[in-house]
Amino acid sequence: MKILFFGQLVEVVGTKELIIEGITDIHALTSSLHQQFPLLAQSKYVVAVDQEIVSGNQHLHENNIVALMPPFSGG
Amino acid sequence: MKILFFGQLVEVVGTKELIIEGITDIHALTSSLHQQFPLLAQSKYVVAVDQEIVSGNQHLHENNIVALMPPFSGG
Amino acid sequence: MKERTPKNIFIQGAISSAFIADSIQKHSTKTDIGGHSIFLGQVRADEIEGKKVVAIEYTVYEEMALQKMHEIREAVFAEYPLTCMHVYHSLGKVAAGEICLFVFTSSAHRKAATEACSVLVERIKAELPVWGAEILEDETHQWKVNQ
């Protein structure tokens, strides 16, 4: 599954994109990422699955694209 | 006393400027003008004395400049 | 507060897009500005009893308009934290499709510029002694009425 990072999260994680396998829902994904990148757990972000923002948990498929996005600051 | 006309009032009166003497207040002025230009009595306008809009009557001096202004339509 | 003397806001004929661009460009040195709000009035080719408006011809009571604009400018500067304020209004003939009013406000944060721009447009239309005659395609005219 493709995981995308944006803004300051690119610096927190050290990459714009990760491929992670064997993850079945958002909670499992964020737990795993927080363990791997402790600073991420302290960062504010929302999760989008296939470009739709998701609040709460949701089942994930291997072909979903998951984005972790810090607060927007365009304009 | 100098009387200025603007917008459609220039067409009603036929001139942009009149000099009238012996007039001592606004009511006397407008009565005299309405008599001379009957269409003016049917026109909507406000009066400014020395560039200040005046509502109601007011004493006039020979060196005042009186403007008759139809509704503004700038912009 | 800084004293501001009445400025001439009137331009003969239409306001060109090059003039507007130039006015925007001049603000690039003012690096405390975060937002600009611009309103442009454009002459509409309205149809009046089957005849199209081809232009508006503007006349003004200039001394009074400049004094009134000065008062409006001071009041808006006093109410909103603006960096800049520019107002230009056409006189004479402006063809349909051309720009006849250019109101331009700038501030550190967008809210002041946006609100001040709206207030200026409303006050300019309501309070400046300016008159527009809508010239129709058969060369007759009728007097514009502001909403």
Place this chain on the structure above:
Amino acid sequence: MKERTPKNIFIQGAISSAFIADSIQKHSTKTDIGGHSIFLGQVRADEIEGKKVVAIEYTVYEEMALQKMHEIREAVFAEYPLTCMHVYHSLGKVAAGEICLFVFTSSAHRKAATEACSVLVERIKAELPVWGAEILEDETHQWKVNQ
């Protein structure tokens, strides 16, 4: 309602005043327009702990941003009687004093253009997945926070 497909709103680097002028000029053939409202975002040289912001570098989740902008565009067109709507946002580096956002709405009567322009600016800042890094004069940076 006319179908509108997602348009690219992103421009590499600053938005020039010539580009803005050109965009304004193109509307002179649309003689049903009576008012244009324009918002321009300009990069401020804020001081952060004694260091000046020299530029903002913008990044985006482009596919998502264009889809979201499409939704916003449709919603605003549905709510306001607009003739035209144009939005441009910079990507990459934009120096202090330069323009990074250009929102341009037009309508027959001014109210629709003015209100729609404000709504667009608010929604763009709140809903588009765009991030700005404020580049400081010592080449460090900090992430911009929208109000």
